[in-house]
Amino acid sequence: MKNSKFTRYAAAVLAAAMTVSASPAVYAADGDSSASAGKVVYSFDFEDGDVSAFCNRGENDTTEISVSDEASVSGSKSLLASGRSKDWNGPAFRLDDKLEPYTEYYISAKIKGRYYTGATFSFQFTNSDGETKYSNLVQNLSGSDWMSVENVKVSFTDEMTGVYVYFEGGQDDLFIDDFTVTEAPAVEIEQDIPGLKDVFANDFKVGTAFTPSGLSSKPTTSLLEKHFSGSITAGNEMKPDSVLNQAACQAYFEETGDDTVPQISFSAAKPLLNYCRDKNIPVRIHTLVWHSQTPDWFFKEGYTNDDEWVSKEKMLKRMENYIKAYFEELVKLYPTVDFYACDVVNEAWTDQGTPRQPGEQGSGGSENSAWVQVFGDNSFIESAFTFARKYAPEGCKLYYNDYNEYMDGKLNAICEMAADFKSKGIIDGIGMQSHLDARQSLDSAFPSVDMYNKALDKYSELGLDIQITELDVTTPENPTEADFKVQADYYKGIWDSIYAHKDNISAVVIWGITDDGSWRAKKYPLLFDAEYKAKPAFYSIIDGHDIPDIRPTDPVPTDKPTDPVPTDESTSSSVEVSLLGDANCDGKVSIADSTAILQALGNPDKYGLSLQGTVNADCCDPGDGVLPSDALAIQKIDAKVIASLPDITA
Ligand code: XIL
Numbered sequence: 001m002k003n004s005k006f007t008r009y010a011a012a013v014l015a016a017a018m019t020v021s022a023s024p025a026v027y028a029a030d031g032d033s034s035a036s037a038g039k040v041v042y043s044f045d046f047e048d049g050d051v052s053a054f055c056n057r058g059e060n061d062t063t064e065i066s067v068s069d070e071a072s073v074s075g076s077k078s079l080l081a082s083g084r085s086k087d088w089n090g091p092a093f094r095l096d097d098k099l100e101p102y103t104e105y106y107i108s109a110k111i112k113g114r115y116y117t118g119a120t121f122s123f124q125f126t127n128s129d130g131e132t133k134y135s136n137l138v139q140n141l142s143g144s145d146w147m148s149v150e151n152v153k154v155s156f157t158d159e160m161t162g163v164y165v166y167f168e169g170g171q172d173d174l175f176i177d178d179f180t181v182t183e184a185p186a187v188e189i190e191q192d193i194p195g196l197k198d199v200f201a202n203d204f205k206v207g208t209a210f211t212p213s214g215l216s217s218k219p220t221t222s223l224l225e226k227h228f229s230g231s232i233t234a235g236n237e238m239k240p241d242s243v244l245n246q247a248a249c250q251a252y253f254e255e256t257g258d259d260t261v262p263q264i265s266f267s268a269a270k271p272l273l274n275y276c277r278d279k280n281i282p283v284r285i286h287t288l289v290w291h292s293q294t295p296d297w298f299f300k301e302g303y304t305n306d307d308e309w310v311s312k313e314k315m316l317k318r319m320e321n322y323i324k325a326y327f328e329e330l331v332k333l334y335p336t337v338d339f340y341a342c343d344v345v346n347e348a349w350t351d352q353g354t355p356r357q358p359g360e361q362g363s364g365g366s367e368n369s370a371w372v373q374v375f376g377d378n379s380f381i382e383s384a385f386t387f388a389r390k391y392a393p394e395g396c397k398l399y400y401n402d403y404n405e406y407m408d409g410k411l412n413a414i415c416e417m418a419a420d421f422k423s424k425g426i427i428d429g430i431g432m433q434s435h436l437d438a439r440q441s442l443d444s445a446f447p448s449v450d451m452y453n454k455a456l457d458k459y460s461e462l463g464l465d466i467q468i469t470e471l472d473v474t475t476p477e478n479p480t481e482a483d484f485k486v487q488a489d490y491y492k493g494i495w496d497s498i499y500a501h502k503d504n505i506s507a508v509v510i511w512g513i514t515d516d517g518s519w520r521a522k523k524y525p526l527l528f529d530a531e532y533k534a535k536p537a538f539y540s541i542i543d544g545h546d547i548p549d550i551r552p553t554d555p556v557p558t559d560k561p562t563d564p565v566p567t568d569e570s571t572s573s574s575v576e577v578s579l580l581g582d583a584n585c586d587g588k589v590s591i592a593d594s595t596a597i598l599q600a601l602g603n604p605d606k607y608g609l610s611l612q613g614t615v616n617a618d619c620c621d622p623g624d625g626v627l628p629s630d631a632l633a634i635q636k637i638d639a640k641v642i643a644s645l646p647d648i649t650a
Contacts, residue, residue, distance in 0.1 A: 038106065042098065042181040047075040053098070054079060054176075057090040057166060065091055071175045073110045073146055078177040085171055092166035093179070096125075101158040102216050104184035106151040107165060111141055114173040118142040121149045122168055125160040129267035132162065141169070146177075153184070155216035159271050187219045189226065189532050191550070191585065192575060192611040196227040196527070196538070198548045203499065205282065205507040207231025209470065212271040214517065219532045223513050225279065227527075231340075231507050232276050233284040233469070235519075237269035240287075240294040243326065249303040259302060259310075260317035264325050266333060273330075277337050284469065284509065285330075285342035287401065288323055289384040291369035292347065296360045299370040315374045316383055323387040331393050341467060341507065343401035343431050344388040345381045351404050353413030381417065385426040397506075401431030401469055406447045406455035418462050429465030432456075435511070435520075436473045438490040440483065449493035456497055460504040468498055470511040473537070474523035487524075488536035495541040549576050550612060575615045580645045581634050583609055583617035583626075589645070593617070594634040597626060619645045 044053065049067045056063035068080035081091040099105060111119055121138040137154070141147045156163045167174055197206040208228035214220040224232075236242055248263035266273065276283050299315060301307040310318070330339060348369070350356060355378040359368030371380045381400070388398050400418060404410055414430065421427035432455070438445045447455075459466050473491050475483040498508060512518040516530035527538040581589035583596040597617050600609045609617055609626070617626045620633035633647040642649055 038182040038185045040180055040182050041105070042179075044079070044179045045074050046072075046077045046079050046177065049077070051079050054081075054091050054093055056081075057088065057092050057164070057168075061086070061089045063089045063091060068175065071112055071146075071177075073177040078112075078175045079179075081167070081174040081176070084173065087170060088168050089171070090166045090168065091174065091176060092164040094162075094164050095154065096156060096161060096163040099156075099181065101156055101160070102218060104153055104155045104217055106153055106182045106184055107180070108148070108150045108152070108182070109179040110146045110148055110177045111167055112146045112175045112177075113144065113170065114175070116142075116144040117170050117172045117174065119147075119167050119169040119174065121152065122166055123154060124162070124164050124166065125156060126162040127267050128159045128270055129265065131267055137165070141167075151182070155213075157212070157216050157271055159274070187532055188610075189219050189222045190534060191226075193534055193538075194542060194547050194550055196542065197230045199542045199545050200499075200508070201548070203502045204505050205230030207233065207282075207284065207507060207509040208513055209233045209235045209509065209511045210272060210513070211235040211517075212237065212268070214513065215271055215275055220513055220517070221275075223528055223532055228510065228513065229279065229281050231284055231509055232272065232281050233286045233509055234269050234272050235512070236293070237272060238266070238286055240290060240298065240322075242268040242293075244295060244298055244322075246295065246297055246303055249297075253303060260314060260321055262298065262303075262318055262322045262325065264322070264329060266329060270333075273334055273337060277334055282338040282340045284467070284507070285339055285396070286469070287343035287346040288326060288388060289319070289344060289348075289371065289380065290346040291356055291367075291371060292361060294361060294370065296370055299374050309370075309374055312375050315380075319380070319383060320387045323384065324391045327388075327391045327393060327396075339393060339396045341397050341399060341429075342388060342392060343469065344398045344427075345384050346401045347403060348378055348381050348400075349402060349410050349413045349417075351407040351410050353409035353411075382421065382424075382426070385421055389426045397428035397465060398426070399429045399431040399465075399467060399469070400427060401433060403433040403435050403470075405430070405432045405434075405459075406451050411455055411458060415458060415462060418464060422462065422464060427464065429467060429506075430459045430462070431467050431469040432459065433470040433511075434468050434472075434494070435470060436490070436494060437523075438473050438475055438483075438487040440476060441486055442489055442493070445486070445490045449490070449497055452494055453497040453500075456501045456504075460501055466501065466505045468505065468508040470509060472511045472518060472520060472525035474520055474525045477522050479524055484524075484536050488540035491527075491537040492540040492543065549578060575611055577615050577622075578612060579616055580622070581616060581619040581630075581637065583613045583619075583630075583634075585610060585613050585616065589634060589637060591635065591638045594631040594638070597631040597634070598628070601626065601628060601631075620647045620650050622646055 046067055051065050051067055054065050056065065062083045062085045063081050064083045066080050067077055069077050072078045119141040120136050122134060122136050124132060124134045126132045137152050138149045154165060200206050206228060207230045208224060210224060210232050243264045243266065245263050245265045252261060252263050253259040297303050297305050299309055301310055355372050356367055356369035357364050358373035361370060385398060392398060400414060402410060402414060418427055418430060473487055475487045498505060510527060512526050514528045514530055514532060515521060515524040515526050518526050527535055529535055581593055583593040596609060614626060617630050620629040629650055633645060633650065636642045636647060637645065
């Protein structure tokens with residue numbers, strides 16, 4: 001079906017362009033008007049004197065929680081947190097004993113210090129390894145009057161325990177009032193567009209970068225499963241600073257006297273890896289050896305932050321043992337996960353094709369490399385590949401990965417190195433990060449499509465595999481509709497160039513799912529907007545390609561319908577039946593489909609069917625629209641009166 005839905009796409013392009021700018025940032029303190037539509041599940045104005053839902057932050061927290069009539073926003077009372085003797089002291093509100101996992105909530109509250117306060121609104125949880133993690137949701141709540149946090153988005157998974165939000169900062173008494181928790185309105189993703197991975201199923205894997213916080217957002221995982229389930233890269237959780245455990249390294253050294261066996265843990269990545277295991281999604285390992293997001297203590301005597309750099313010999317041993325432990329632990333924990341690719345070394349060449357400057361991470365404009373510091377040059381790259389080849393599980397292909405990979409100096413250095421490694425049998429491919437910039441026009445976009453295409457030509461000539469590992473395309477800040485159009489056109493140019501090299505490319509990974517979750521969120525670089533809607537760039541890259549049958553991945557619950565759709569022919573003719581009778585699109589035909597049809601007919605405003613559901617529902621005598629006879633036909637199937645649909649006895 002070439003271009004069969006082009007007209008509908010064109011209409012949707014406009015709609016996407018129009019909605020994209022209204023995006024509330026995750027965890028932003030700014031009000032998100034849609035939150036007001038959600039159901040309020042907790043609301044405390046403290047007028048009844050009940051503060052029992054709030055507590056301090058454990059044993060060493062001296063905070064006392066009481067009701068006060070010294071200050072208030074609504075009524076005459078508020079919660080008072082007094083006796084705070086440390087910056088980190090509460091008050092806290094526990095979530096996981098009151099709220100549902102995998103559900104998004106918005107929290108709003110008013111806060112005031114007794115005199116002047118600089119408070120922070122924070123989040124904490126304990127992971128499956130018993131480690132407690134903290135993050136700040138809203139900082140700089142500074143002043144002497146009442147301040148607001150509004151509609152701060154929170155969610156958690158069922159692997160997290162001890163999940164709290166809390167106010168901290170300073171030792172001043174804190175007053176809290178009008179604390180509300182609202183369940184975010186259920187959001188349904190667009191089911192009537194093709195899955196990106198399905199459009200390119202015969203060409204390459206299509207995947208994304210993902211972080212555990214995305215797991216608790218249902219629409220985010222729905223988008224992932226529909227479009228990007230060809231491959232997942234952990235956004236941060238499999239990098240050295242997440243995997244290396246300083247305390248355990250030091251403890252092992254103390255116990256054994258051996259400081260060449262780094263101790264590791266995948267606790268940060270586990271929620272993601274569990275998900276990949278359960279959903280059968282292949283994983284790109286990112287990354288073993290990198291100058292960035294790698295702690296300096298890894299390169300220092302005694303694994304301390306401020307001792308001497310270790311010798312090259314010692315670092316080689318640490319590197320080998322690290323890589324060995326990394327792969328062994330992954331295979332042990334996840335024997336069924338397909339770790340099909342690994343970025344062995346990341347970003348080791350400068351744009352000029354020289355090694356980085358030696359130095360601590362973050363020094364020299366964050367460009368310096370502790371690897372170069374210890375090795376004196378870039379010879380650590382070959383060592384890393386040699387060890388990776390020795391210890392990587394079968395089927396795990398090894399890549400050198402870099403950004404600005406189309407710049408001449410870097411491109412030549414990578415090609416020369418890769419050809420050498422290829423002859424030694426220690427490399428399988430090149431990872432082109434592809435963090436690109438559409439700017440204001442195709443003429444000013446960087447790199448030009450032509451420059452990118454030439455880089456693809458050169459890497460293809462190596463006879464190695466290529467993976468596009470981190471594709472994103474920035475717009476200018478505060479983009480206009482015209483900027484999104486440029487972005488879409490540029491994405492198309494780049495994608496067409498990738499497609500033209502598809503015989504050499506095994507995976508294309510977009511660096512994130514929705515714009516608001518991107519590491520470059522201010523420049524809207526992804527294919528879906530913060531409302532989970534496909535952007536013009538999505539439509540531009542599938543334009544001209546065969547569109548497979550549209551298969552919903554997400555069951556549409558009968559009690560939470562998507563927008564009702566008219567059942568007339570003109571709207572539904574472009575969607576094909578995925579399963580006759582499957583009105584609620586849960587992949588099977590059951591009595592629930594009959595109920596869904598009857599509800600939709602009885603009260604279409606409340607219980608409409610999705611577009612796909614409408615097409616499937618017309619099952620008794622296809623072509624006559626959705627009628628009570630369709631519900632009856634499904635009941636007959638359920639009662640085994642007929643064996644299949646359509647109902648030829650009707
Ligand atoms: C980025 C992550 O997306 C951010 O969350 C983090 O703060 C910094 O790193 N090149 C890479 C990726 O290889 O690992 C980087 O990921 C983006 C640039």
